[in-house]
Amino acid sequence: MFDVLNEDGMPQSRRHFLTQLGAGFAVACLPQLALAAESGKKSTRRIVSVGGGLTEIIYALGAEKELVGVDTTSLYPQAATRLPSVGYARALSSEGILALSPTLVLASEDAGPPAVLRQIATAGVPVTVLSANDQFEGVIERIKRVGAVVDRDTQAAQLESQLTQEWQRVRAPILARKTAAPRVLFILSHSPGSVMVGGKGTSADAMIAYAGARNAVEGFNGFKPLTPEAVIAAQPDIVLLTAQGMQVVGGVDGVLKLPGLAQTPAGQKRRIVALEAMFMLGFGPRLPQALSALDQLFTKTMQSA
Amino acid sequence: MLWQTMMTFLISTPSRVAKSMPLFLKQLSSKPAWLCWLILGLGVWAAATMGAVTMTGQDWLAPLQQDGEPLSGSAYVLWHLRLPRILFAVLVGGALALSGALTQGLFRNPLADPGLLGVTSGAACAAALTIVLLSGSGIEIPSALRYWLLPATAFAGAVTVCFILDSVARWLTADSIAGLLLTGIALNALAAAVIGLCTYLATDEQLRNLSFWTLGSLAGANWTLTGVLLLALIMVFCYLRRLTHVMNALALGEAAAAHVGVNVRALRIRVIMLVALLCGFAVAWCGMIGFIGLVAPHIVRLLIGPDQRRLAPLAMLVGAILLLLADTAARTIAIPAEIPVGIFTALLGAPFFLVLLARMRRGV
Numbered sequence: 001m002f003d004v005l006n007e008d009g010m011p012q013s014r015r016h017f018l019t020q021l022g023a024g025f026a027v028a029c030l031p032q033l034a035l036a037a038e039s040g041k042k043s044t045r046r047i048v049s050v051g052g053g054l055t056e057i058i059y060a061l062g063a064e065k066e067l068v069g070v071d072t073t074s075l076y077p078q079a080a081t082r083l084p085s086v087g088y089a090r091a092l093s094s095e096g097i098l099a100l101s102p103t104l105v106l107a108s109e110d111a112g113p114p115a116v117l118r119q120i121a122t123a124g125v126p127v128t129v130l131s132a133n134d135q136f137e138g139v140i141e142r143i144k145r146v147g148a149v150v151d152r153d154t155q156a157a158q159l160e161s162q163l164t165q166e167w168q169r170v171r172a173p174i175l176a177r178k179t180a181a182p183r184v185l186f187i188l189s190h191s192p193g194s195v196m197v198g199g200k201g202t203s204a205d206a207m208i209a210y211a212g213a214r215n216a217v218e219g220f221n222g223f224k225p226l227t228p229e230a231v232i233a234a235q236p237d238i239v240l241l242t243a244q245g246m247q248v249v250g251g252v253d254g255v256l257k258l259p260g261l262a263q264t265p266a267g268q269k270r271r272i273v274a275l276e277a278m279f280m281l282g283f284g285p286r287l288p289q290a291l292s293a294l295d296q297l298f299t300k301t302m303q304s305a
Numbered sequence: 306m307l308w309q310t311m312m313t314f315l316i317s318t319p320s321r322v323a324k325s326m327p328l329f330l331k332q333l334s335s336k337p338a339w340l341c342w343l344i345l346g347l348g349v350w351a352a353a354t355m356g357a358v359t360m361t362g363q364d365w366l367a368p369l370q371q372d373g374e375p376l377s378g379s380a381y382v383l384w385h386l387r388l389p390r391i392l393f394a395v396l397v398g399g400a401l402a403l404s405g406a407l408t409q410g411l412f413r414n415p416l417a418d419p420g421l422l423g424v425t426s427g428a429a430c431a432a433a434l435t436i437v438l439l440s441g442s443g444i445e446i447p448s449a450l451r452y453w454l455l456p457a458t459a460f461a462g463a464v465t466v467c468f469i470l471d472s473v474a475r476w477l478t479a480d481s482i483a484g485l486l487l488t489g490i491a492l493n494a495l496a497a498a499v500i501g502l503c504t505y506l507a508t509d510e511q512l513r514n515l516s517f518w519t520l521g522s523l524a525g526a527n528w529t530l531t532g533v534l535l536l537a538l539i540m541v542f543c544y545l546r547r548l549t550h551v552m553n554a555l556a557l558g559e560a561a562a563a564h565v566g567v568n569v570r571a572l573r574i575r576v577i578m579l580v581a582l583l584c585g586f587a588v589a590w591c592g593m594i595g596f597i598g599l600v601a602p603h604i605v606r607l608l609i610g611p612d613q614r615r616l617a618p619l620a621m622l623v624g625a626i627l628l629l630l631a632d633t634a635a636r637t638i639a640i641p642a643e644i645p646v647g648i649f650t651a652l653l654g655a656p657f658f659l660v661l662l663a664r665m666r667r668g669v
Contacts, residue, residue, distance in 0.1 A: 069641060087642025090517045094524065095386050096641030099357030110510055113517070114452055115525035123381050202509065222508040 047150065048097055050089050051108030054130065055080050056284035057143055058106070060159055061152045069100045071111075075278050076286070094119040104149065108132050132283075134203040136167055136210070139287050159285065166288035174212040174295055182302055183216040184208045185236035185266065187255070188223055189245040195258060196223040197231070203281040204240070211294045213238070228260030238301060239266045240294075242277035273297040337609055341622035345395065348626055352391045352633040357640045358382045385527070393526035394632040395625040396534045397587045398597055402624020403541070404584040405598030406605075406617045410552040411576045412486055415606070418599040419584040421489045422577060423466040426496035428588040431462020432518050433503035437511050455518070456525075456589040463585030466496060471577050480570055482559055520645035521592035523632050530590060537586065541579055542618070548575055549613040556611065595647055597624050600654040607661045627654055 048069040049055045055074035058067055064079070071089045074080045086097050089108065094116045097105060102125055109132040111117065121127045128149050130142050140160055147156020186198035186208065198204040199220040208215050216236035239255060249255055252272050261267040275297070280290050354360065358379045367380035376384055404419040412421065420426065435458045470492045471485070478484025507515060551572055554562040559569055584598070601624035605616050631649035638644060 072642075085642055087639065087644075090513055091520075091522065091643055091645065092524075093357070093636065093641060093643030095382055095636065096357045096643060098382050098386070099641050110513070112514070113522065113524060118452060119386060119524075119527075122385070124377060224505075 045104060045150065046100065046102045048086060048100055048102040048105045049074060050086065050092065050106065050111040051130075051132075052076065052278050053132075053139075053142065053282045053284035054106050054108055054146060056282065056286065057146045058150065060285040061143070061147055061150065061155045063150045063152055066150065068102055069097065073278065076282075076284075092116045094123070098123055098125065104128065106130065106146065106149070134206040134283050136287060139283055139285070140164070143285065163285060163288060167291075170288050170292045170295065171210070174210075177212055181212055181214045182237040182298060183235060184211075184213045184238045184240050184298070185216040185231065185234055185264075186240045187226065187245060187249075187258075188242065189248050192249055192254070195226045195249065197226050197234075198223055203283060207280060207291065207294060208240070210291050211298055213298055226258065226260075231258075231260035232263045234264070236264050236266045237271060238298060239264075239272045241272070241274040242280065243274045244277050246272075246274040271301045273301055335615065335619075338619060338622060341619065341626060345622060345626050345629070348629045348633070349391055349395065352394075352629060352636075353383070353387060355633060355637045356382075356387055357637075358387075389528045389531050390523055390526040390632070390636075391629065393531045393534070394523050394629045396531060396538060397523065397591055397594070398601075398625040398628025399538060399621035400534065400583040400587050400624075401594065401597040401628070402601035402620040403538075403545075403617060404580045404587075405624070406602040406613070406620040407548075407552075407576050407580055408598070409602050410549075410555065410613050410616075411573065412482060413556060413558070414486075415603065416599075417486075419580050420493070420598075421486065422580055422584075423470045423489055423492050423496065424463045424581060424584040425588055425593055426493045426500070427466025428459040428463040428585060429519060429593065430466065430496040430499050431458045433500045433507075433515055434458070434462075436515050436518070437503040437507045460585050460589035463588055464581045466492065467577060467581035467585070471574070480559075482569075482573065485573070517645075518592045521594040521647040522635075522643070523591050523646060524643065525590055534586060537583065538621075541583060542621075544575075544579070545617055546614075548572070548579075549617050552576075552613040556613075591646075593647065594628065594650055596650045596654050597627055600658050601627060603658060604654075604661060607665050 045066045046068045047058065047063070047066045049058055049067060050071045052071075052073035052075060055067070055070050056076055058064055059077055059080065067080070067083055069084045069086045070080050071086055071092075073089060074083075084100060086092055086100070089111045090113070092111060092113070097116075097120055105117075105120055105125055105127045107117065107127060107129050109129060111129065117127050117129075128145070130145055131138070133141065140163065143156050143160055143163070147153050147159075186202070186204035188196045188198060188204070197217055198215070199217050199222055200215065201221045202223060205215045216234040217230065239261065241249075241255065246252075246255065249258065252270060255272050256262060256267055256270070266272065275290065275293060278284075279286055280294060282290075360379055360383055364380040364383045367376055368384055401419070404424075408417045408419050408422060409415055411417075432455055435455055439454075470489055473492070474481075474485040474488035477488060504512060504515065551562070551567045554565050554567045555569065555572065557565075563569055587594070602616060602620040604623050605619045609615055609619060627650060628646075631653050632646050634649045634653070635644045635646040
């Protein structure tokens with residue numbers, strides 16, 4: 001047996017997290033509502049956020065009213081997709097961003113080209129670049145920094161303690177678990193012709209390790225093209241994909257047809273799971289939820305087979 | 306020999322500029338040239354008014370009104386972002402088209418483009434090595450230097466590969482232009498292999514940086530670059546007079562050209578040098594902007610025939626128009642985002658070229 005996403009892209013278990021998330025936010029937002037009502041009138045800050053994770057943080061801190069533009073990776077929450085899009089993070093346009101007359105540009109490390117960021121800074125708009133670190137500590141660090149630049153230190157501190165609690169709650173059972181760690185192979189696919197597996201140092205590798213599993217390929221860094229022999233040698237118990245990648249290769253049956261996969265435990269027992277890309281690998285405020293979802297997927301698929 | 310040529314070129318240029326000024330004007334004031342100037346002028350005006358930020362008349366006069374104070378707001382966008390970029394697009398388009406015209410003339414082959422001389426692959430090779438090896442090695446580069454690093458290495462790569470190609474070709478197949486072409490194919494394949502290796506070694510992030518570099522963009526334009534390129538183009542243009550004259554003889558074939566007294570060897574070095582510098586500069590700052598070097602000389606050839614003396618200057622104008630239109634489209638269609646310019650050079654150039662081709666065939 002295997003777990004797949006239902007039609008709206010959410011696994012059963014995830015709905016449960018969203019309710020949790022909603023409840024969490026309601027608690028976190030109560031004091032903010034009063035604050036926002038006050039600061040909402042006089043705040044003239046206009047933020048352009050380049051990076052899906054940063055946009056999520058801004059929403060989580062209740063500063064979304066100050067957002068005037070986002071990049072194409074800002075897909076969550078849904079409301080962010082209705083803001084003007086400044087395009088792909090690596091191909092920004094200085095005039096396009098300046099046209100939104102921002103007072104602050106928040107960018108992740110991989111935003112560019114450097115010439116454009118320089119032009120924006122020279123035009124008098126401060127550009128804050130936040131490091132991309134695929135660790136829980138990195139998320140906390142980013143929340144602190146974003147909180148500082150958008151004057152939401154108290155909300156940032158609240159969000160931080162709330163996330164730390166959630167994180168510990170999710171991590172505790174994983175750390176206490178005695179069963180052998182399953183070997184997980186992460187497959188990234190943008191088109192049926194190009195299928196890559198995630199080695200060490202990738203965001204997927206970090207998530208797999210957090211979920212108490214082992215990355216089935218450890219011989220290299222970054223993403224490398226999938227070769228049948230390497231897949232068979234890796235002997236993964238589970239194959240993990242992004243929901244988008246799963247769709248591209250043609251669902252579970254498409255994954256099973258990938259060269260070499262049928263000869264692995266994961267292929268034989270159809271243990272193939274997927275999560276939405278930004279949710280799983282975004283390393284934003286949804287990280288505890290994502291880890292919990294991933295852990296449940298792993299546990300369920302291992303038990304059912 | 307190469308460096309000698311380069312030095313004499315640099316030293317003797319000012320006097321040559323003065324001597325050839327009337328010719329410079331004559332070549333650029335024929336009837337088709339006037340049409341091109343008109344289109345270019347309208348294009349520049351339209352491009353200057355289009356963009357994400359709306360301009361008012363005030364912004365145009367801002368540099369005159371503010372006494373020494375730095376511009377801000379929409380005036381800054383107009384004078385420091387949009388105008389330099391528009392002029393840069395015009396100049397880069399001209400430089401690419403001229404390189405294309407010269408390469409096609411040298412190889413006597415309408416399918417040749419500056420890439421054959423190793424300029425683009427050399428630049429891409431150097432860029433790939435810089436992105437993957439240098440940033441992978443963990444050496445801390447000061448941010449001021451980082452901005453210049455990639456263009457500088459790409460330019461060095463373009464010029465180096467181009468000159469290596471010439472030396473290797475002269476060593477292996479002395480004085481044969483066909484030999485130069487074949488050596489070019491081999492060296493390009495070699496460069497592609499190095500790029501492939503870098504792509505393999507690259508992390509996900511480096512890979513995306515690399516692929517966006519190869520897509521090409523004019524976003525890095527500023528006044529300094531525009532000024533340097535303008536100066537280089539004027540110098541090269543005046544130097545063209547002697548070059549295009551003998552290139553017409555070369556069209557008869559290498560042997561025939563040698564018989565009428567053309568020093569094919571010297572000509573070849575001059576063309577390679579010009580293409581390496583002009584195209585190398587464009588590629589280093591803008592990444593790979595394809596198609597202009599190939600299609601602009603073609604369009605002109607279909608319009609006015611293959612006389613290099615008229616073809617080269619007109620091709621520059623057509624190239625300038627093409628790149629200006631393509632970049633304006635890239636800038637304005639997806640406001641506030643930007644689309645890679647390479648998509649539009651092909652999108653604009655190819656249909657226009659096909660229409661011209663069909664017309665010519667019918668006329669024959």
